[in-house]
Amino acid sequence: MVFNSLTFAVFFVLVLAMHSLPLGWTTRKVNLLLASYLFYAAWNPPFIILLWISTVVDWYAAQGLVHAQRPLARKAWMLLSVVVNLGMLAWFKYGEFALDNFAALMHSLGVAYQPPKSDIVLPVGISFYTFATLSYTLDVYLRRAMPARNFLDYALFVTFFPHLVAGPIMRPTELVPQFEQPRRASGDAIRFGLALMTLGLFMKVVLADGFLAPPAEGVFDAKTAPGALDAWIGTLAFSGQIFCDFAGYSTTAIGAAMCLGFAMPDNFRFPYAAVGFSDFWRRWHITLSSWLRDYLYIPLGGNRHGPARTYIALMLTMLLGGLWHGANWTFVAWGGLHGLYLAGERMLRSRFGHWRPGPLTFFGLGLLTYALINVTWVFFRSKTFEGAFTMLRGMAGATPHPMPLLSAFELIAVALIMTSIVAVHWRMRDTTLEAVVARIPAPAIAIGWAAMAFAVVVEQGEGNAFIYFQF
Structure with a gap:
């Protein structure tokens, strides 16, 4: 049973009624x-x-x-x-x-x-x-x-x-x-929980499945090598798809639990505004990051036994974290890249930890972080190393005589959606959704909620499973 299905809607109404x-x-x-x-x-x-x-x-x-x-x-x-x-x-x-x-x-x-x-x-x-x-x-x-x-x-x-x-x-x-x-949820908690569920379904059904999945599939599953524009747009589309898909699931889950009177921890904290890779893992799949830290990284020695042991612990943790995501060597490579990023960041911090960048440099480091994260998504999405390296060559502009893979509408739609997502993440990186909602007038919230619900109903298709179900 998936959250984005009519079956779940009926199921949840019945569960909520019985719980009340x-x-x-x-x-x-x-x-x-x-x-x-x-x-x-x-x-x-x-x-x-x-x-x-x-x-x-x-x-x-x-x-x-x-x-x-x-x-x-x-x-x-x-x-x-x-x-x-x-x-x-x-x-x-x-x-x-x-x-x-x-x-x-x-x-x-x-x-x-x-x-x-x-x-x-x-x-x-x-x-x-x-x-x-x-x-x-x-x-x-x-x-x-x-x-x-x-x-x-x-x-x-x-x-x-x-x-x-x-x-x-x-x-x-x-x-x-x-x-x-x-435990029984208050009226305010039920309303906020239902709003979170609507937001999560909007992210999954409308953004991930409706707009971002087709261009990502059109590039990653193509039989011809992509050019630079198609490769980057396809990769950006997947970065948005997996965020909206997985964060959409977590948001819906947190909202469902809230409606029943239970609290669950945040799993995402605007990760595409991360500056550095340790910051990224404090914002992306937070509950997995903390699990790997507490039950793998620290038992392997953490940072208590010198730099060499720390780097080994980092790399082993991320390699195993990659393998946790799927039985494929491309997932291990994805984890290994993150391990290298984290090790490199730690080395730079040990030498330049006293340096404090200005606002523009800070923002530039955030964009660099996001660009390098997109390189890792290539290995996460590709089924084979051959496919991953084909994508990377395309992103580097090294594909000879590429054929266009995406339509002008798909190029523009992905560019607009991903620019909006990254902008929202930067706007929200140092606050919470609850704090922002508390400052918005109730009529504006009602209009936004209704618009998202309408879009979900209009876009609702086959009830595609969430990406992380396969992990």
Whole structure:
């Protein structure tokens, strides 16, 4: 079930109505749990079994960690959680990838090995709920948090439908305490939540799917090499598409949770106004960035053991972060580029950290950051390295005798939309949406809200899945 579908609209109205009934708090939580299972079952009902396995194993692992008397027993419970969670993720997401690469290695050694056909189906959202459940047992093991007080609250944390399949990646300490006491959204919270859902759907349906996806596909999936203009416009279109698609999902999820009386953290903070790459990762997919920092970068040594160890930790974290996004070496290259960017930025800061740029230089550094981010998006979007290098040659103006791929309308539309998005990000980089909305007159908000809702209804097509569902 996708947010941008009539089915979800009916589903959400029913869930909101049931949650508003004068029922006991436990009954309402059970209703939310069953609704979340129904939401996930709409994709592929058998995969609910994976959710159950992850939920039950991590619940008992956390209980075992608390009651274990010996360090060896605590490590055994922690390893059980890690092996089960990462084992399922490895099998379903990377099993076929590993077989194909093993076969390629054998062929390079002169061994004719043909792997069996596996036809492994990737469960929707497995990367997201695996990281969420894994953080539960790791936090208990590291004594950062206590286990949930009852199984219902923990099960609801795992399956809560707004964040289940594409984040934000929630920590138990952020959501489980909210399930302990009865919660009901106020009228203002419901209105703001519905407005956020409308904004998120507008970003997904109108901007990402309606205007930006066709030119991005027209360039990246073309059979001929693009020229410089088409290559850059296609790449800019994808940078806007993936932002509007993923930030649109997160915004809709946060709004849905708000309507039910729950708070979820921001996942995006106007990332295309970032100045530098550490700033970018403080603004892009914030919950993943913090997860990688806390459970990979810091355990690998972080910045506590000298520059060389810091650079190794940075690179390994970003390489694994790239692989988390998909079972393809182009994702690893995307992560590696970000690792190189972050390492280079750290080196420059260590030498020129005292320098304070003026406003124009600061803005120029922001545009340079955005341009280099677009180079990484080429590897993220391309299915092969050959396709990625073809795009990069086009962006460099090195394609001989290119044929036009995009219409004048597509060129102008992408240029206008991306200029507007970047301008909005710069306008909003040091504030919040809530603060800006509080200063806008109510009639203007109503007109903007109605216009976005109308555009969503007019543009609504096939209910395309969100890009991050495949991760």
